[in-house]
Every structure is written in structure tokens, then in C-alpha cells.
Amino acid sequence: FVVIDLSAGPCTYGKIETEEGSVSPRTLPRIRSILFPGGLASVSNRATHDNFMGHLAALVATTVEHVIAPDVRFETVDLTTRLLIPIIILQNHNRYNIMVKGHNYSIDIEAIEAEVKKLVHDDQEVVIIGGSHALHHHEKLAIAVSKAMRGHSLQETKRDGRFHVHTKTYLDGAILKEEMERSADVLAAGLLEMADPSLSNKFFLRQQHWMDESENSTDSVLKHKPLWASYNSKVGKDKKKKKQKKKGDLHPTYGTRVIPVFVLSLADVDPQLMMEDESFVWTGNDVVIVLEHQSPNIPLSYVSETERRHAIPSQAQRHIVAGLASAVGGLSAPYEKASHVHERPVVNWLWAAGCHPFGPFSNTSRISQMLQDVALRNTIYARVDSALRTIRDTSEAVQSFAAEYLKTPLGEPVKGKKNKSTTELWLEKFYKKTTNLPEPFPHELVERLEKYL
Structure with a gap:
């Protein structure tokens, strides 16, 4: 459910020095416009009942667009029966482990x-496993983390009223994704083997133990090969050459979808280190990357009333749930909406507070029942849209083939307009007298042919 209390407030919150999406006392229609249509100085004489109902209708429409029927962030047609989510902790220290329970920074896998x-739908099996890896044992990933460190200049207004420029370091999730997605399956298989060896054979195909050496690499995380690479071609010269069977190859089995969650637990980094857009999570359609470190609370460029919002970099639970909600359920943040006019997402911070794990104004690691329904609808939308696209592509292929090769039973080309519309079915050609034959086909014959096809 959604609650809009018109008698509460007024309140003010949003992003500092940015007008878009900010919430002010005039964002919601005030109920006093009905009680005192012209009695208060702050209310104009035109704030009548009709204006109030118009503002309320616009508010309901915005609620539908952002909360009840929001955009689909990732359109994924997931027909698999198993979903494996390995939570892989990559840490550059031995000071603490967020997998250990009983601390404020601990994560709860259950x-x-x-x-x-x-x-997910009822007949899909979900398995979540977790494990820690030392970042210095995987040099490729350590290099990727180092390459993903970026800096940008930021201008802020201080108390003296002047702009002050300073450089801020952040972690670029897109660069990390390019390097990490290749090692996800190998790390996931190792964690699954330690958790439950029987499930390991169910989720992954392997020729040898997952830690055995591969062909050209000494790094244990670069042994993943695509599924089709294990099948050698038997055409041409490949028949004569006997290739040695490679060891250590690993790939997911059919019917399994793997969505890795990389949690970077870093120490001795910039105390203000975050990811882009002042977030601690980066989400793709097949991977989630979360940043965690034990620095003090970081002030954000968001304000609620007269207080500035702060991020807690040591708590990764909410960000993991937010990333998986987008990758698995296709959920977008309730305060974001795609705009084709602006060619970017536009924000409305009115919906930033609620029972969801997204954004700087949220403080829960749960997903509301309304967003659960949205995720299940997104699955239906993705499947129906994929089926419609396939039907349209097949229909266009049939139309183009019929336009080029369709002939009469006597071998004569069917005459007509060359630029035919795609909606004109090729069976309708038999109804029309467009050939040199004396009569077209009888309608009964065409109907029988149509039923047969």
C-alpha cells in the first residue's frame, strides 16, 4: 500500500543545489486549501476545490508511474530452473570478516x-552461498580494482558563500564489471563445492577440480571458458589434428543462471570513497558490485529538513538486497523514471522514503509487497515482449520470403504492388485476381489451406 498524508508536514528534502525532484511544502496539495480557500495569505484565491482535485489527480498519476507500475530496469527472460547467487567477499586485509555474525557490519545471508x-516464481530454486577471498591472491581482480579508481572535481558552497573545488575519488563499477564477470563462475564453483559438493555437480560442469591449472594462466580465477568452447569442431582440418583435452575447464550447466555479488571489503582507502552517484552499489543485468569499508559516516549531497544525510560505508546488507532486486526482479528505484525526452532517468525524491532498499533516504533491507508484485509483473512483461518480438520477426521473414518467391501453381509470379505492407498476409494473394489466370482460387480452397497451415 501507499500512504499519502496531506495533513502532515510541510517537509523539505532532496539533493543540495539541484532543483530536480526536490520535495518542498508545495510539492503535495495542501489540505488547508480546502478548509481555507482564500483566508490565508500563503494561499492564493485560485486555490479552489478544482485546483486541489487537479493536484491530487497529478499526484496519483505520479504514484502509479513511480511505485505501482514503474519502469523495468533490466528486461531478462529467465527460463532457468535454478538461480545461483554467490556472495564473494574480496578483501585486502585480515582485520575483520563481514561473514562473521554478531557485528554491526555483518551480512545475513539467510x-x-x-x-x-x-x-522469483515458485518453481525456481534459489541457492545463495558466501565466502571470502584475499584480493592479493587474485592479481587480475586486484589490478581491476586499482584501474577502477577514478577522481572528479566537485564544487561545493561553504559557509563563506563561495565555491570551493576539491577532488573526490570514486570506484567505477563499469570497469570492474568487465574484468570480474569472467571470474565469477570459477569463484562461485569453489564456494559451492565447500558448501555442498552434491549441489556443485548440479550447478556446474567440470572436467577436473576447479582449482587445477588451466592452459595458459597461472591465475586461478581465469579458468572459466564459455560453454561452446568445450565442443570441438569436426569439420576440415580438425579431423586430422588430435587436440589435447584441456583440464580445469568450468561452465554452468543448462538451466542455471548465475548472478555473482562481489563485495569489496577494503581497508586503508580514502575515507570518503564511494561508487558513482554517491552510492555503494553498482548493478548490471548479470552482476552486482558492492563497496564496503570501515570509515566513519560519509556526508552526502542530500539534505532532509536542516540536516545533511550521511552514508554508512560499513553496512553492505541493504546495498546487496538493492542490487539483487534490480538484477533478479528488474526493479528500478522508486524515485527514478526513464525519460525519452531527456534521454536519461529523471528523479522525484517524493518516493525515496519507504519500505525499499534504494537510495540515500532508505534505511531498510526489505522489499515491500508492492515491489514484489512489480517484480513478478516484470517477469511476465519480459516473457510476453520477447514472444511478441519473435512473432513479429518471424512474420516479417515470411512476408519478405513470400514477396520474393511466391508464385502461382503454373509458375507465374504473383503480380501486385512491389511495396507491400507488412500487414498484408501472403495467403490473401490467392483471394485476389492479380495473375493472368482467368479466375482466382476458390475461397473454400484457400480457407482449407489456411487451416492446414
């Missing part, structure tokens, strides 16, 4: 699994 199961 709670994450319970939230993910709400986003």
Missing part, C-alpha cells in the same frame, strides 16, 4: 535469500 525468493 535474510538476503528470503528477500530474493520473493522475487
Whole structure:
């Protein structure tokens, strides 16, 4: 459910020095416009009942667009029966482990699994495993983390009223994704082998133990090969050459979808380190990357009333749930909406507060029932849209083939307009007298042919 309390407030919150999406006392229609249509100085004489109902209708329409029927962030047609989510902790220290329970920075895998199961259909099996890896044992990933460090200049207004320029370091998730997605399956298989060896054979195909050496690499995370690479071609020269069977190859089995969650637990980094857009999570359609470190609270460029919002970099639970909600359920943040006019997402911070894990104004690691319904609808939308696209492509292929090769039973080309519309079915050609024959085909014959096809 959604609650809009017109008698509460007024309140003010949003992003500092940015007008878009900010919430002010005039964002919601005030109920006093009905009680005192012209009695208060702050209310104009035109604030009548009709204006109030118009503002209320616009508010309901915005609610539908952002909360009830929002945009689909990732359109994924997931027909698999198994969903494997490995939570891989990559840390550059031995000071603490967020997998250990009982601390403020600990993550609860059981709670994450319970939230993910709400986003999938009933007959899909969900397995979530977790494990820690030392970042210095995987040099390729350590290099990727170092390459993904970026800096940008930021202008802020201080108390003296002047702009002050300073450089801020952030972690670029897109660069990390390019390097990390190749090693996800190997790390996931190792974690699954330690958790449950029987499930390991169910989720992954392997020729040898996953830690065995591969062909050309000494790095244990670069042994993943695509599924089709294990089948050698038997055409041409490949028949004569006997290729040695490669060891250590690993790939997911059919019917399995793997969505890795990389949690970077870093120490001795910039205390203000975040990812782009002042976030701690980067989400793709097949991977989630979360940043975690034990620095003090970081002030954000968001304000609520007279206080500035702060981010807690040591708590990764909410960001993991937010990333999986987008990757698995296709959920977008309730305050974002795609705009074809602006060619970018536009924000409305009115919906930033609520029972969801997105954004700087949220403080929960749960997903509301309304967003669960949205995730299940997104699955239906993706499947129907994929089927319609396939039908349209097939219909266009049939139309183009019929336009080029369709002939009469006597071998004469069917005459007509060359630029035919795609809606004109090729069976309709038999109804029309467009050939040199004396009569077209009888309608009964064409109907029988249509039923047969």
C-alpha cells in the first residue's frame, strides 16, 4: 500500500543545489486549501476545490508511474530452473570478516535469500552461498580494482558563500564489471563445492577440480571458458589434428543462471570513497558490485529538513538486497523514471522514503509487497515482449520470403504492388485476381489451406 498524508508536514528534502525532484511544502496539495480557500495569505484565491482535485489527480498519476507500475530496469527472460547467487567477499586485509555474525557490519545471508525468493516464481530454486577471498591472491581482480579508481572535481558552497573545488575519488563499477564477470563462475564453483559438493555437480560442469591449472594462466580465477568452447569442431582440418583435452575447464550447466555479488571489503582507502552517484552499489543485468569499508559516516549531497544525510560505508546488507532486486526482479528505484525526452532517468525524491532498499533516504533491507508484485509483473512483461518480438520477426521473414518467391501453381509470379505492407498476409494473394489466370482460387480452397497451415 501507499500512504499519502496531506495533513502532515510541510517537509523539505532532496539533493543540495539541484532543483530536480526536490520535495518542498508545495510539492503535495495542501489540505488547508480546502478548509481555507482564500483566508490565508500563503494561499492564493485560485486555490479552489478544482485546483486541489487537479493536484491530487497529478499526484496519483505520479504514484502509479513511480511505485505501482514503474519502469523495468533490466528486461531478462529467465527460463532457468535454478538461480545461483554467490556472495564473494574480496578483501585486502585480515582485520575483520563481514561473514562473521554478531557485528554491526555483518551480512545475513539467510535474510538476503528470503528477500530474493520473493522475487522469483515458485518453481525456481534459489541457492545463495558466501565466502571470502584475499584480493592479493587474485592479481587480475586486484589490478581491476586499482584501474577502477577514478577522481572528479566537485564544487561545493561553504559557509563563506563561495565555491570551493576539491577532488573526490570514486570506484567505477563499469570497469570492474568487465574484468570480474569472467571470474565469477570459477569463484562461485569453489564456494559451492565447500558448501555442498552434491549441489556443485548440479550447478556446474567440470572436467577436473576447479582449482587445477588451466592452459595458459597461472591465475586461478581465469579458468572459466564459455560453454561452446568445450565442443570441438569436426569439420576440415580438425579431423586430422588430435587436440589435447584441456583440464580445469568450468561452465554452468543448462538451466542455471548465475548472478555473482562481489563485495569489496577494503581497508586503508580514502575515507570518503564511494561508487558513482554517491552510492555503494553498482548493478548490471548479470552482476552486482558492492563497496564496503570501515570509515566513519560519509556526508552526502542530500539534505532532509536542516540536516545533511550521511552514508554508512560499513553496512553492505541493504546495498546487496538493492542490487539483487534490480538484477533478479528488474526493479528500478522508486524515485527514478526513464525519460525519452531527456534521454536519461529523471528523479522525484517524493518516493525515496519507504519500505525499499534504494537510495540515500532508505534505511531498510526489505522489499515491500508492492515491489514484489512489480517484480513478478516484470517477469511476465519480459516473457510476453520477447514472444511478441519473435512473432513479429518471424512474420516479417515470411512476408519478405513470400514477396520474393511466391508464385502461382503454373509458375507465374504473383503480380501486385512491389511495396507491400507488412500487414498484408501472403495467403490473401490467392483471394485476389492479380495473375493472368482467368479466375482466382476458390475461397473454400484457400480457407482449407489456411487451416492446414
